[in-house]
Amino acid sequence: MGHRSALLLAVVLAVGCSHETRSLETFEPGPFAPDGGSPDGPRDPMLAFGQALFFDPELSGNRNISCGTCHVPFLTTAEGIPLSLGEGATELGQFRTRNDGAVIRRHALDLFHRVEMDVLFWDGRVERLPSGEVVGPVPTPPEVTRALELASIVPLLDRDEMLGQPGDVASDGRPNELAMISDEQPRVIWAAIVERLRQHPEYDTLFVRAFGLDPSQMSIGHVAIALSHFQEVLWGPRGETLDPLLEAETARGRALFEGDGGCTRCHSGDLFTDQRFHDIAVPQLGPELDLGRFEVTGVEPDRFAFRTPPLRNVGITPPYMHNGAFETLEDAVRHHIDPVRSLRSYTGAHLSPTLRATLRNDPATLDAIEANLDPATAPLRTLSEDEVRFIVTFLRSLSNPQEMTRHPEDALPVSVPSGLPVDRWNGTRHPFR
Ligand code: HEC
Ligand code: HEC
CATH class of the missing domain: 1.10.760.10 (Cytochrome c-like domain)
Incomplete structure (x- = not known):
């Protein structure tokens, strides 16, 4: 592939x-x-x-x-x-x-x-x-x-x-x-x-x-x-990810993440996840409606709720959310600031036309997503653009180069026992672009 x-x-x-x-x-x-x-x-x-x-x-x-x-x-x-x-x-x-x-x-x-x-x-x-x-x-x-x-x-x-x-x-x-x-x-x-x-x-x-x-x-x-x-x-x-000598901007971002940003209400602990489920009003995109946790439990409050993702190395894993709706870390963070507005104004303009065509932004779906929104999603107070930037800087500091395999190509074996070809990522364009 x-x-x-x-x-x-x-x-x-x-x-x-x-x-x-x-x-x-x-x-x-x-x-x-x-x-x-x-x-x-x-x-x-x-x-x-x-x-x-x-x-x-x-x-x-x-x-x-x-x-x-x-x-x-x-x-x-x-x-x-x-x-x-x-x-x-x-x-x-x-x-x-x-x-x-x-x-x-x-x-x-x-x-x-x-x-x-x-x-x-x-x-x-x-x-x-x-x-x-x-x-x-x-x-x-x-x-x-x-x-x-x-x-x-x-x-x-x-x-x-x-x-x-x-x-x-x-x-x-x-x-x-x-x-x-x-x-x-x-x-x-x-x-x-x-x-x-x-x-x-x-x-x-x-x-x-x-x-x-x-x-x-x-x-x-x-x-x-x-x-x-x-x-x-x-x-x-x-090894340790968090640099004890955080740059000033990173340190401010961390303070916001743990403080007024309210992020640790869900992104808590060592991996920055409570391992619980929340509807944070991410737009619905893809071949079929995705009810998330509800599909496992059948319990109403779990409708459109997804597991809080861990944030270690999050800076290198775009796009974001359960369906990749947001392309950049900035967009993923900004979505949390005013989730309902973000949901209702989302057009998926950056997506390929085929994927964009699967966006479910009909009023009934938007209302259903909003109805289950976890009220604890938005920050404790309005954050400025600068403050969002500080938080993003902090999130990027969670990338640990040591964890990205010792050599980029290390993990690929020369061959596999079946003799079938191993994917080598040999360079044709991806149809999503
Ligand atoms: C077709 C692409 C594809 C293949 C092949 C695939 N995965 Fe995945 N993997 C995914 C997707 C998409 C998800 C998220 C699915 C979901 O959460 O419902 C996922 C999720 C996971 C997770 C959960 C991670 C988490 O944060 O909870 C693990 C572990 C995993 N895959 C391991 C594997 C292993 C091991 C194999 C091979 C046996 C494999 N995957 C094959 C696409 C794939
Ligand atoms: C109410 C719980 C909650 C709060 C508070 C919260 N998040 Fe999230 N966050 C989630 C959930 C759940 C998702 C995944 C939603 C989905 O995919 O539908 C998510 C996704 C993300 C992602 C995308 C990660 C990925 O791998 O796709 C980032 C980045 C993120 N949150 C950062 C933040 C920041 C920064 C804050 C504070 C400003 C914050 N979150 C506050 C629950 C929360």
Whole structure:
């Protein structure tokens, strides 16, 4: 899916990353090889297994998409586009067209620090309860103990993201046997994915090294653990982000964020999220109405409520909100200042015409979004333009270059056990632009 790379490059340039970034067009695989280990660390067999799984399209029904296709490994761990492109999709116009690929109705989340979180996805459909039990829309495999582990195998079951549709033919001409299994049988789909892995002796080897078990014992729970471990090593916390010698403007921004801005009412704690759900009147955009948390709980106050996003490294992950409605950090912050006015005046002028055409700004929808607005969204007093700028400066200071992988290209393996091609982001233009 090289069409995404032009945008990524734009993001890289916009961020002005201080460390060396190679042109994505001349991208070469990095020293992270499937035999495990990083250049500056000991060999880590779990990392090797997780890395292979994260980039292998073999895990997708049509063998055409991997986690790394949407969660671009270097720099952002997400996509620089408003809505995510699902399996087989190359254009925004392809909304859930059978056999043709689909556009996902949500913006791909970044994966920074997710191992520390108990509530995952925009609607929190995977959660680790205070009791320690991990619950989600599907049965939790016995090996799973963390929210990130379960969240890592849920995308495999999503027909638009990775699974495909009944009757699809995979990229290598074989039938998509995974997509023939009913959605009511997630465990059977998972088992069939493990079956696929077992066809490649290299996966048996990676599994044995990582878990010390007989290959016949490989299960989706092990896949979940390895995928989670990979994300933790690559994008987990590394070093202190907050500079104790904050520049004056950053320090003022932080004081506003915690004070009159009222931001910490929701963006609280170490990751700047309460891991709870709020309707903050983000415009509705995309192939279908997105009721957010309501779709999980069916409880009225959850209508149009989405999980407060964590803000670590937020400066490098545009666009923003559950559907990428806002292109810049400034716009995302400004929206909070007067959410209803922002909702009602939003035209999506910066969006591509196809995406803009999906904007739902009819009075009934606007009223419904406004009706559920969390009254605690707006700041405690009106903020000046300068003050908004200070807050944005503070948010940008939450980017930790050390967390953007040790070398930009590190995470991409040279090859994956299935032998299928690994997405290299080789430079065609993205259809959203
Ligand atoms: C088609 C693009 C696509 C693919 C492929 C994909 N994801 Fe995602 N990912 C998304 C989108 C979009 C979201 C947000 C969806 C939502 O919240 O409903 C997301 C959310 C997540 C989250 C939750 C993060 C958070 O902040 O709560 C995790 C973890 C994750 N993906 C991991 C994976 C893993 C592991 C794979 C491979 C097995 C994968 N994804 C494959 C697009 C994709
Ligand atoms: C009432 C809770 C609440 C308050 C108060 C709040 N936010 Fe948010 N914020 C959210 C939620 C929820 C979202 C995601 C909404 C969505 O996608 O529909 C969000 C999104 C964001 C985003 C986009 C992040 C991303 O990755 O997409 C930024 C940036 C942000 N908020 C900054 C701020 C700042 C700065 C303040 C203070 C001026 C603030 N927020 C106050 C709940 C809140």
